[in-house]
Amino acid sequence: MITFILNNKTIKTSEHSGMTLLDFIRYEQRLTGTKIGCREGDCGACTILVGTLENDVIQYQSITSCISPLGNAHGKHIVSVEGTNLQNKLTAQQEAMKANYATQCGFCTPGFVVSLTGFALSNSEKNYSNALDAIGGNICRCTGYKAIEKAAHQVVSNLKDKTEDYSFNWLIENEFIPKYFATIPERLKDLEAKDINQPQGKYVSGGTDLYVQQADHLVDNSVHLIADKNYLKGISIENDVCTIGTNSTVSDLWNHSELNTCFLKLKEHLKLVSSEQIRNMASFGGNLVNASPIGDMTIFFLALNSDVVILDPEGKERKKALKHFYQGYKTYDLKDGELLKAISFKLPTMQSFFNFEKVCKRTHLDIASVNSAIYISIENNIISKAHISIGGVAAIPKYLHETSKFLTGKRLSSETILEANDLLQSEISPISDVRGTSDYKRLLARQLFFAHFMELFPKQFTLNDFVQHA
Template sequence: MRDTIRIFRNGRIVEIEDFGPTETLLDYLRLREGAVGTKEGCNEGDCGACTVAVGSAVGGRMVYRPVNACIQFVGMLDGKEVVTVEDLAENGVLHPVQAAMVDHHGSQCGFCTPGIVMSLFTLYHAGRPAEHGTINDWLAGNLCRCTGYRPITDAAKASCGGVPADRFAREADATTGVLEFLSDRQDIFVGDSERFFAAPRTVDALADLYMQHPDATLVAGATDVGLWVNKQMRDLPKVIHLGRVLGMSHIEDIGDAVLIGATASFEDALPHLAAIDPDIGEMMRRIGSRQVRSAGTVGGNVANGSPIGDTPPVLIALGSTVELRKGDESRALPLERFFIDYGRQDREPGEFVAGLMVPKLGPGQQFRAYKISKRFDQDISAVLGAFRFTLENGVITDARIAFGGMAATPKRAVLAESRLIGAEPVKAASWAPALEGLSQDFRPLTDMRASAHYRLETARALLAKALVEIAGAPTATTRVIGRRETPAGEGEAAHA
C-alpha cells in the first residue's frame, strides 16, 4: 500500500503525500505549484476556464483528454500526466495552437483563453479532422464572453486536424513508458481512519475497504461530487476513488448485450451505446461537455440516483440490469428497481455499483430517445424520454417507456405501456389512450427548469413523436436538430 500519489509533470515524476481528501487539482496547481495560467471561473465544471489536459497510456499509446481541474480531486490523478497551458511552449516558441490563437485574434480579455487552448491541445492530439461540427463539440465546454467563437474556431481549423508534431508527440513513447511504470498494483491510502483519500487497485480491495468504511464517499469522475464540495461546501472526510480499480472500466460486447463497468467514462461508453441506436449516442453527446464526458462515468450517473440523470431512463427503457457488490457477495437487479425514492436507492451500507448489462435491440424492436433542455448543449434535462417498442406485423406487442425529470426517480410509464399493447403506430387513435395514461403514471413537479404542466405535455408530445417516427414519418419533419440522418434513397422508410 502506498501513502502517496504520483503524477507526471513537465517531464518529471512528482510525488505528493500531504493532501486533503477533496483538495482539487486546480488548487494544487495554483496554490502549490504556482501554475496560475489555469483559471478558476465557475468552479462547477461549466465554463472551462480551468481546463487542463490529462494524459493516459491507453493500449500502449498516449491519449490526452480535457478535464475541469476545479472538480477533479488531485488524488484522482495518480499515474497520469497533467499538462497545463504553461507547459506548451518549447524554447520560447509558442505551441501551434497558441500561435494560431494569436494569428486569428482568438483572445481579448484572456481569462478563458488558457482553458480554450488546452481543449484545442487535446483536439490537436486526437487525430481527428478539424471540421466545424467537431470543433464546436470540442469547445462546447469552454465559454468566452468577449471574443466570440468564430476567430477561435478559425484558430482550431488552422492548427488542428493534422499529424501532431509537438514535443508531446515526439516524447510519446517515453511518456507512455513512464505512465506504465507508475501504474503499479498497490492500493493507495493517504490519511488515517477518520480522514483519508483511498484508491484501491482491485475490486476485492475496494469491497473490503468499503465494508470497513460504509460512510465513505465513493468517487469515480467527481463531476457531481466535485460540486458537493465547491458549491454545497460539504466536508467529505473519507473519499474512496474508484478510478484505479482494475477491470472496473472495462466495456465488453457479449453478442446480445453490452457489459459496462461502473467506472467506464461517458466518452468511452458512447460509441458502444450509440451502436445500439443513434439516439443514445446523440443523447450522450449532450451530457455536459467533453471535459465532463471525459471524467464522468455511466456507473456514477446511475449510482447517484438523480431524477434528472440522462442515462438511467435510456438504460431502463432498454431493460438494463445493474450489478451490485457487497463484500464477497454480488447481486443483479433490474435497473428500474434500483431507484426507490428521491435520494434513495436499493443499496445497502457497504454495497456499491459494480457494472451494468445493457441489452441490444432484438428482432422487431425500435428505439427512440429525446432530451429536452433550455440549452441544446451542456445543460440539465427538463424532460428526457426513452422508448423501446416491439412490433409484429405493424402492431405493438411490448413497450418499455421511461422518463427522467417527471418523478422523484427515473421511472417507467407502466399504464401507458399497457395501453400500447395492440396499438398500431400508423393509427393515432389506437395509441391515444396511452398519451392520457401518462397523467396517471406521473405527477411532475414545477421547478426552475419547467412547470409541471409543461413537463406532462412534453412527455405526451415525445411519446407521440416516437410513435409517429416509428410509423414512418421522416425525421426531417419531426426533429429540428438531431443526428439521426436518413440514408440516401431510403426516404420515409428510414428508421421506421
C-alpha cells in the same frame, strides 16, 4: 504517496487525495494558467489533459480539474496549459488563437488552448465538427466565440494538410506539442505508482456530481477512490447482451464501434449529455446513484430495461432491475458499503427501435426540463415490447410501467399513441420549479412522447396526427 507526472515534472505528494486537482495545480505548484471559474465543471476555464497509459499506448482526454480529485491523477500524465508550451514560440493551437484574434480578456484562453491540444492528440477524425465538440465545454465571456471557432478551423486545416499518422513525433515536428511528450510513455511505465487507495470514506469515481455538491467535505475527509478499479471498467457484448462497467463514461459509449452500429443515432443522443470534458470523466455508476429525476443516462438505461449488478463489501453480487431500483427522491436500493458494479441490457434487434429526447433552456450543456427515452419492438405493425422512461416529472427517474404495459400488444397507430398519452399523464406528477411549471412539464411529456414516434416512424406519423387531437 500520490505519484504522477505534471507537465514535464514528476510529482510525489502526500496531499489529501480528496483535494481537487485544480487547487493542487494552482496553489501547490503555482501553475496559475489553469483558471478558477465556476468550480462546477461548466465553464472549462480549468480544463487540463489526463494521459492514461494502457497496453503501452497513452491516450489523452480533457477534463475539468475543478471537480476532479487529486488522487485520480495517480499514475497518469497531467497537462496544464503551461505544459503545452514550446520554447520561445507558439504552438499551432496558440498561433491559431492569435491569428484569428480569438482572445480578448484572456481568461478563457488557456482552457481553449488545452482543449484544442487534446483534440490534436485524440484519435477522433480531424474534422471541424469534432473540433467544435472538443471546445464545446469551454465558455467565452467576451462574445468572441466566432473568432475562436475560426481558430479551431485553422487547427483542423493544419492537421488535415498532412496525411501522416498523428503520432507524437508528427505532432512535435509540426509544433502542436512540446518534445517532452515523446518521453512520457516510458516515464509512466517507470513510475512507482502503487495503489494509494484505502477502502474507507465516501465512494468517488469521476466526482462530477459529488464535487459540485460536497467539495469542501470531500477535501477534508477520507474518500474511497474507485475510478481506476478495473473490475468496474469496460464494455462487453456477449449473446446479444451488453454489459457496461459502472466506471465507464459517456465517452466510452461514444467511441464503442459496435454500439454505434446497434444505435445509429447514439452520438447524436449522447451529444445532448454534458460537455466533452464531463463526458470524459463522469461515470455511469455515479449518474445512477446520483438518482436525479432528470439524469440523462439514467433515463437512457431505464428505457433499455436495464439490470444493475450490485456488489457488497464481501464481493457477493446481486442483480436488480433498474426500473425497481429507485424508491423515492434520492433514495434507492443500495445498502451501506454496496456498490454498483455493472449495467446490462439486451441489444436491439432488427425489429427494435430506440430514441432519446431532451428539452432544456439551451440545446446543449444544460440540465433537462424534461427528458425521455423509448425502446420499442414492432412485429407486423403490432407493438411486441415497449419500455418508456421520462425524467423531470416525478420524484425519481420514472419508468412508465403502466404506459409501457398498455402499449404492449397494441397496433401501432395514432389512436393507440393518443390513448397511451392519457395513461402517461396519469402516471406522472410534475411539480413547478425553476425549470418550468407543472403544466409546462406535462405538455413537454406529451410532446416528447409523440416525438418518439414521429422520429422513429416518420413515414407513418406526422405532427398533424397528434395536434388535431391534443
